[in-house]
Amino acid sequence: MATAGLTAFAPSQSGGVTVTMIRMLTLAGLLAAYQAISSSGLVFTGAMPSLWAIGSALLRQLADAGFYAHLGITAYEAGAGILIGGSVGLLCGIALGVSRLLAAVLDPWVRALAPAPKIVFLPILMVVFGIDAGPKIAMAAISAFFPVAVATFGGMRGVSPILIRVVRSFDASLLQLVRLVYLPSIVVPVLGSLRLATGVALIGALLAEVKMSNRGLGYLIIQDYNAFRTAEMYALLISVFTLALAVNAALRAFGRRYGAV
Amino acid sequence: MTRGGSIGSIGLLVAVVAGLEALSRTGRVSAFVMPPPSEILAAIPALVLHEGLGYATWLTFNTTFAATAAALLLGVPAGTLLARRRVLGQAYEPWLEAAFAAPIILLYPLFLIFFGRSLVTVAVMGFVVAVIPVIIKTREGIIGVRPVLHNLALSLHMTPLQSLTKIVLPAALPTIFVGLRLGLIYAMINIVAVEFLVGIGGLGFVVADMYDRYDIPSMYSAVVFVIVLSSLFFLLIERGERWLRPV
Structure with missing residues (x-):
């Protein structure tokens, strides 16, 4: 029982770390992409104000x-x-x-x-x-x-x-x-x-x-x-x-x- | 029992309509607040003839179908990916669930800024709400495919693409249908709402237009028409889903 719990726990823990990392990376990527488009001047800044604003x-x-x-x-x-x-x-x-x-x-x-x-x-x-x-x-x-x-x-x-x-x-x-x-x-x-x-x-x-x-x-x-x-x-x-x-x-x-x- | 029930249901409708008619005719409820149901029904032909109710219906349904088709085209591959790459699925599933519960319709001013006061905005709003249940249900369906079917694909030396198109997707189809039904319903509700709020496009626009003109009988007719039509449409999808479902 204890070992089964351990083996079940070990991969899910490492999975948990990657899951958090994927989420962090996605969020960071989305924000960076938004800011890049916003400051690139491709889109009217009124439609996409900077993250700072x-x-x-x-x-x-x-x-x-x-x-x-x-x-x-x-x-x-x-x-x-x-x-x-x-x-x-x-x-x-x-x-x-x-x-x-x-x-x-x-x-x-x-x-x-x-x-x-x-x-x-x-x-x-x-x-x-x-x-x-x-x-x-x-x-x-x-x-x-x-x-x-x-x-x-x-x-x-x-x-x-x-x-x-x-x-x-x-x-x-x-x-x-x-x-x-x-x-x-x-x-x-x-x-x-x-x-x-x-x-x-x-x-x-x-x-x-x-x-x-x-x-x-x-x-x-x-x-x-x-x-x-x-x-x-x-x-x-x-x-x-x-x-x-x-x-x-x-x-x-x-x-x-x-x-x- | 069911026959007696449906007679009762229709009887209730008749009684309620007769009661409202009486209330309005006797002047207990002002005709400016609620005109008699007979006048509401009588106003529908004029709506079709002079206000383009038929065209509005066609437009709303077309936008709904286009938005849902786009949601399927994008949502099924996305759901498949999230099912195949477990970690991605685990990472994004809670976000999708959250988005499903979020008041996405409120984003419509944002889409208005990007796509203008046009049908594109309406269709995109329908797409955004339809794609979420399609992704969620596709992933759920593929994850739920029994391991024995995967093993069958392996023992037949199927390529990953073959196993996906010949085994996994067909096995997941009933659940994907649930996503499709939810997508259609959500798309239509949101499309009508945006039409109503912005005053463009089909059925929602007709309702808003009649209110803006303060044409109360026509407004009631338009509302009744939209409610009856959408309820029939959703009933039809439910039947269709049951009929299409491979056992």
Whole structure:
């Protein structure tokens, strides 16, 4: 056992070193290539500002209190959307899992709409909710609803019928059935879908801000684009991507603690 | 059960549409917020005749197919390389997974700077999101090929190219199809989104245009049209994948 562990460990360790080296080299190569093209004058410098310009724009941005105010707005819109869309999705998934009739009637609609390009709902949401935070939250909620609903329903369907019959034979109520059998078995798929839902909700809120807004990170990005402040725009994109990936990694780690992949 | 279910599904749709119609007709919901569904449906022919909805559909699908084809051309070799050179695969796999989860659509202003306000930008945005699942799934499929098949290629003295084209790729095909399906879906979603946000190209542009003109019934028709069409398209791909899948 110990030797097997050792032999399995030894190559993976040397592999780990080469993997890190490949990543470092790739990053360095990409950055060097970018800087070379940027300073070569082949491309208009406005389109590819130097790494130095982007770096200093990033530092300026991170020192600016206004940036955090806009970040807070986007986080609020996406967060409220996840909360609303996620909980409605959870309830909907549970309802579909408990009732065969509901599942037969609603499941085709949920599955047909799940991959549809939801961005086209935005004009309707703007007509209904105005142009403030409302349509952004609604956009995030619609985006977050589908992954959670589909995963919850999938988890509910995966419950062994034997377990259900056992609990039924003890004369358990529907509430007890949900609490004792269904809820424990949907924890893993729901946590997994939460990561996906957060990602699409964030995109929904940001795109709604890009389309029409005067607040939020999406608004800042499109403002910089319109004013051709490209270094600032690159810096914003770096911040937004870093934040999105950090949230994604945190949710993945959180889900792993409960056995989600 | 399934037949009863589909009758129920359609019944639900009819009930919801009738309810919305009643809400709008009785004035409980202003026609400026939501026109009656009958008017929304009646506006579709005008969209086709006067606003080029047919051309927009053709354009969006063409861009989607072009972007996905490019993603296959580049993604399958890239995925094969990442599967063959294990270390490269280990190095880049987490990056690809991260890119798959990242809000790539937000890069569209960047692509606008490089490619201008043109269909190229739209197609490139579709390509970028489609190529990632194709690479990931190709690598996954090739790594998952059973060792016994590799041994068969060895015992038949196949050249590396022969074993790749005759054994490894066919064996990995079902998984590559998953990547292709994901690529098509992601490409179309992102292409419609960029069209909508930038106001160029096909279906997304029509929706944005109707909103900008504040032609509410036509806007609703365009939205319904896009949603129904894309849902049917994705359903078709799913069926096609199941049909093409070699057992």
